[in-house]
Amino acid sequence: MGHVDPYLMSIFRKRIADPRCACRVYKALRSCSFHTLRTPEGAYGLVDELARCCQVHITPETRDYAARWLMNCGVDPQNPMHRRSMSNLVFGR
Numbered sequence: 402m403g404h405v406d407p408y409l410m411s412i413f414r415k416r417i418a419d420p421r422c423a424c425r426v427y428k429a430l431r432s433c434s435f436h437t438l439r440t441p442e443g444a445y446g447l448v449d450e451l452a453r454c455c456q457v458h459i460t461p462e463t464r465d466y467a468a469r470w471l472m473n474c475g476v477d478p479q480n481p482m483h484r485r486s487m488s489n490l491v492f493g494r
Contacts, residue, residue: 406466409459416455425454430484435477444468 416422429450437443445468452459459467477483 406463406470409463409467412457413451413455416457422455426451429454430478430487433478435475435479438471438476438478441468441472444471447471 417426429447433443433447438447445464448459448464448467448471452464476487478487
């Protein structure tokens with residue numbers, strides 16, 4: 402899946418531990434598709450949505466890095482194997 406920003410991931414791990422935040426995050430991820438995340442609009446939109454769900458402010462540089470990472474990693478939120486890989490990435494398994 403490539404390398405993700407460690408600072409952003411640490412914030413995300415802390416916030417997703419809250420069930421209310423986790424529910425919003427999972428809903429945002431379920432609404433995406435592989436093709437959506439391969440476009441700049443889709444990737445930037447998901448990054449913005451996740452930041453809003455987790456109630457964090459991200460810098461433009463962090464936003465760009467995260468969106469480029471999403472576009473390049475080729476993740477499909479609808480694929481169960483990809484969801485498991487992303488879960489392992491988030492929770493450090």
